[in-house]
Amino acid sequence: MTQQTPELWKATYEATTPQELIAAYSKWAHLYDNDTLDVMGYVGPKVAAEMLDYHIDSPTAKVLDAGCGTGLVGEILDGLGYASIDAMDFSADMLSEAEKKSVYETLYQADMNETLDIPDDHYDATICVGTFTFAHVGPDAFDELVRITRPGGHICFTIRDGAYQEYGYRSKMLEMEATNKWQLQELREEDYLVKEGVTAKFCTYQVLSN
């Protein structure tokens, strides 16, 4: 841990504008893997990637890693044999760290709180880890993930504890179940940042219609 680590992490949760959040990740990008994995015991990418793999069990699937950050999820999927993975994030500095992992086909810079420039039904699966949390991406982004994932495909994501209760994710998830946009396959609470004592909801849905 560098002396800066707690401040860099805190800045990503306390950003009040997208510009502040991008600036926070810009400062953190080159230290992120070491700080999260080694210092905080970040297991979110491994648990979520394995959960998605359990549900789709299809290394030929075309997968989007939404809010890919430095590519920790892509690395794990790559290790599980997935060969067609795209990456998306709104931080150029996080994307450039992700590119160095050499596990992604296409890397997009995009804001998940806006409409995405990706065709309907483009992916077999979408995974989004660490991005549904304080000051990051709100529940309305679920609509876009459903739109770009084909019917029958899967969406796997984490929601950090605390934000889950505060940010309206649960009500949006239930509304989308009630309107037959997606069907819940699995939802469990697991360790997320083990050394920080933080848990998250790990969720997988199957897309019904969009």
Ligand SMILES: C[S@@+](CC[C@H](N)C(=O)[O-])C[C@H]1O[C@@H](n2cnc3c(N)ncnc32)[C@H](O)[C@@H]1O
């Ligand atoms: C905690 S990191 C998680 C990164 C990676 N998925 C992981 O598990 O290590 C959150 C990521 O979400 C990205 N992010 C935050 N808000 C975003 C938005 N509105 N649109 C796209 N990406 C966003 C950040 O740039 C950052 O890379």
